[in-house]
Amino acid sequence: DPRTNLRSALNNWDFWTLLPEALHQVTVVMSDRGIPASYRTMNGYGSHTFSMINAQNERFWVKFHFKTQQGIKNLTDEEAEAIIGKCRESHQRDLYEHIEKGDFPRWTLSIQVMPELDAEKVPFHPFDLTKVWPHKDYPLIEVGVMELNRNPENYFAEVEQAAFNPANIVPGIGFSPDKMLQGRLFSYGDAQRYRLGVNHHLIPVNRARCPFHSYHRDGAMRVDGNYGSTLGYEPNGFGQWQEQPEFREPPLKISGDADHWNFREDDADYYTQPGNLFRIMPPDEQERLFANTARAMGDIPKEIKLRHIRHCLKADPKYGAGVAQALGIPLSDVSDA
Numbered sequence: 132d133p134r135t136n137l138r139s140a141l142n143n144w145d146f147w148t149l150l151p152e153a154l155h156q157v158t159v160v161m162s163d164r165g166i167p168a169s170y171r172t173m174n175g176y177g178s179h180t181f182s183m184i185n186a187q188n189e190r191f192w193v194k195f196h197f198k199t200q201q202g203i204k205n206l207t208d209e210e211a212e213a214i215i216g217k218c219r220e221s222h223q224r225d226l227y228e229h230i231e232k233g234d235f236p237r238w239t240l241s242i243q244v245m246p247e248l249d250a251e252k253v254p255f256h257p258f259d260l261t262k263v264w265p266h267k268d269y270p271l272i273e274v275g276v277m278e279l280n281r282n283p284e285n286y287f288a289e290v291e292q293a294a295f296n297p298a299n300i301v302p303g304i305g306f307s308p309d310k311m312l313q314g315r316l317f318s319y320g321d322a323q324r325y326r327l328g329v330n331h332h333l334i335p336v337n338r339a340r341c342p343f344h345s346y347h348r349d350g351a352m353r354v355d356g357n358y359g360s361t362l363g364y365e366p367n368g369f370g371q372w373q374e375q376p377e378f379r380e381p382p383l384k385i386s387g388d389a390d391h392w393n394f395r396e397d398d399a400d401y402y403t404q405p406g407n408l409f410r411i412m413p414p415d416e417q418e419r420l421f422a423n424t425a426r427a428m429g430d431i432p433k434e435i436k437l438r439h440i441r442h443c444l445k446a447d448p449k450y451g452a453g454v455a456q457a458l459g460i461p462l463s464d465v466s467d468a
Contacts, residue, residue: 141431170222178260180193180307192250208423262398292327417453
């Protein structure tokens with residue numbers, strides 16, 4: 132809250148319930164998945180849609196998934212309260228101690244792959260961050276394993292100074308019309324330049340592990356020789372710093388007018404995927420979803436609670452009825468509101 136600086140359930144739920152596309156993520160957060168037992172026992176998702184370019188220079192849309200090999204384990208609110216009362220850094224401690232004793236956590240890296248033209252045919256917006264791709268249509272393809280097998284020797288040097296940026300890609304991986312990704316491609320690099328300096332890519336934890344050519348010169352804290360006397364422009368007649376056209380992406384077809392973009396005109400189905408998620412939960416997890424939602428809402432105004440119940444009813448009647456019952460609100464109040 133801007134006045135109290137306290138977390139505000141009212142602000143959270145007022146915002147979420149005015150954005151029906153948030154219902155899928157709200158359902159995740161309020162379910163058992165909302166509090167992982169540790170970093171080791173949770174999955175990771177790229178969430179955004181990226182692209183891959185094959186050897187024939189054909190584009191495919193992709194999503195990245197990291198599935199834990201330790202198994203999913205979550206905490207109830209009561210279990211989390213007991214843990215945080217003893218150790219505020221329980222997740223970090225758990226990860227550090229398991230790596231330190233050689234019990235290295237691993238995640239299976241898989242991708243979903245969508246042919247480029249499928250994006251125009253699927254019944255959902257494939258570049259919408261609030262949507263998932265059905266696995267039955269685009270199954271996971273296993274491509275590798277990520278293993279964490281060393282703890283930082285110095286936390287500040289190797290973690291606090293790390294500068295992640297989705298704009299840093301290798302040849303063969305590209306971007307997509309995902310609006311949120313487009314914003315992050317700009318904002319992450321800008322934030323790192325402000326936080327760590329214009330030459331943050333020379334800090335050891337961020338430095339490239341192989342030689343590369345770049346026109347990036349000068350700036351504060353340039354400590355690597357600044358490319359010496361090599362030319363700083365291209366094209367030039369000396370064969371230096373030549374482009375590599377083989378890494379050029381295929382053209383991306385676009386259509387429509389350049390105008391203010393209203394995403395609601397592209398997609399108005401906010402309830403199918405939250406309903407599908409609710410229906411795969413066993414009954415006991417559904418009950419915890421209802422209870423967690425009611426507890427998180429607390430004493431916020433009834434109108435906001437009614438707003439959320441209406442969204443849940445559209446996703447699945449049992450979802451809405453369960454939340455209403457947990458909140459002590461008769462369904463007749465919902466339909467009359």
